[in-house]
Amino acid sequence: MDFTRVDPSAAAMSEGRLKGIGEHLERSYVEPGKIAGCLTAVLRSDQLAYLHIAGQRDRERELPMTDDTVFRIYSMTKPIVSIALMTLWERGLFSLNDPVHRFIPQWKGLQVREGGSYPEFQTRTPHRPMRIRDLLTHQSGLTYDFMQSTEIDRAYRKLKVARPVQGYTLEDMIEQLATLPLEFSPGDRWNYSVATDVVGYLVERISGQTLPDYLHSTIFDPLGMCDTSFSPRDDQLHRFASCYTRDGQKRLVLQDDAQSSQYIGRSFYSGGGGLVSTAADYLRFCQMLLGRGAFNGQRIISRKTLDLMTANHLPEKADLASVAMAGFTETDHEGVGFGLGFASKIDPVVNGYPATQGSFYWGGMASTLFWIDPIEDLAVVFMTQLIPSSTFNFRGQLEALVYAALD
Template sequence: MLDIVTPESVGLDSGQLARVGEHLAKCYVQPGKIPGSIALVARRGQVCYLDVQGLRDVERGTAMTADSILRIYSMSKPVTTLALMTLLERGLFSLDDRVDRFIPAWKGLRVRKGGSYPMFDTVPCRRPMTIRDLMMHTSGLTYDFMHASNVDAAYRKLRLGRLQEDYTLQDMIDQLAQLPLEFSPGERWNYSVATDVLGYLIEVISGQSLPDYMHSVIFEPLGMVDTAFQISADKVSRFASCYERNLQKQVVLSDDGQDSQF
């Protein structure tokens, strides 16, 4: 259980903080825009506000609780970047190191000029991709769901980065080695699989698997006992289902927390 102090004891106002829960209830939970919510405020290392409401499993009518386990999706990006920065602190790489220093198969990456998979017309990159580019999403990589070019169409065709049996980070790295970039590194910003590549670099540089490195360097020291890439059987009952809004703006189930495929 969390130890919760009064907001006033850490210099905050109870009345103002109460508005957080009221806002979530009025604007999101009660209108059915989201099934449930958890809001927590901490100051100076002390939790001073906790609001829990709604459901974590609509189909089963299970209430949201403070110890519910939820997917964090792309919030794993800052955690991955933090993990890599711990290796920077140890002097094991530089932000401006070329990525192909650690991924030799990426030497000579090219940029799409025209064409489509598998017959791309390409030109050389104006400069090599750096680790800084990956961190800043200026690498030239993309995501399959962008639907903006023939490069992301190739990602979709190859199911690059998608959940597949026995699919590994190494498989994704090998696929990317065979595909052109959207643009030369550093030219512009584009949301992408770059952080997945950072995860691969963590494995190469540290010599550990990404889950093991994150656990030993971040999660275990911080007491984050429920944060991991996989959920153990004894915790599944606390795992929240995932919902999304369809084109009709209805909240629909996208992943059953008690019968998840991933």
């Protein structure tokens, strides 16, 4: 992505109104020290309409935010890995309704918790086995350790399920999960979870390659995403951002130092949240999505498969508000559906924000986000490094600001 060619008029957007995006972010977040820095890019009709860079990528070393800053994208990994699995589906190597235990035999006979706590659970047999579709749609019965709401997520914390400690692998996670019951019968509810980490494991089992190798050969290399990987390379460390959180007094404090990061030399290839990337790289991924699966002559996935992935797969076309089990996700619940790795806007009026019906998106724990609006031929990428993503409503504010700038 050439960040030197910014042309709002070629994208039929108001330059004056676009400037309001950066003014708002600097005035409300960067200058008061609520975030260290941020980068916002708006793409429309294959034109870079807006680019705003503010603040610092590393406060401790007083390093500025730059257009080639490397960010932890956390759950913005999920759409990439979901696309990867579906490229294998396009080759006829599995069915969405295949039981997961076809590829993970030790999961055959997984039970559902009825009572008790780890390690003494009372369980029952689920209504049906977990399907691959359930993993992609977060209807698998799995959970996350940080949900802080059930005995199952408490067990995840005790066992450190999917925690990227040195030497931990996808195989370790699979073996741990084989010993634990599910939160609910697959297909009954929606619950944000380690399901996409399991999707990454399936990519390995079905393709015969490691997840990093498959992502590079199938997505990153064809799209020219040269800065995206599971660990920053040595030559990237000088532009790797530090990550921050807020203390009890709402002061910004260091959460993960760029130069001694937990991301350096990782062995756990988290399909749910492990990638680092740049805004330019992620915009290339977005351009592929806007191109209905193709970009720069490289077809990653078919347009019909992408249509299937971005459709609402929730039962009876419900929104998340009616089927989600836990409160936390990377999206609002009202007026939002969920497909195979993406949230989708199914009712902007109920949702309360202006992205077009049929737009699709996700975000990451460090407050990064993106969305794709096929009707408006629009893609937006926002990068910062603040945990958790629920701290500020960046998505809602950016939706209002970006759509106000359409001519």
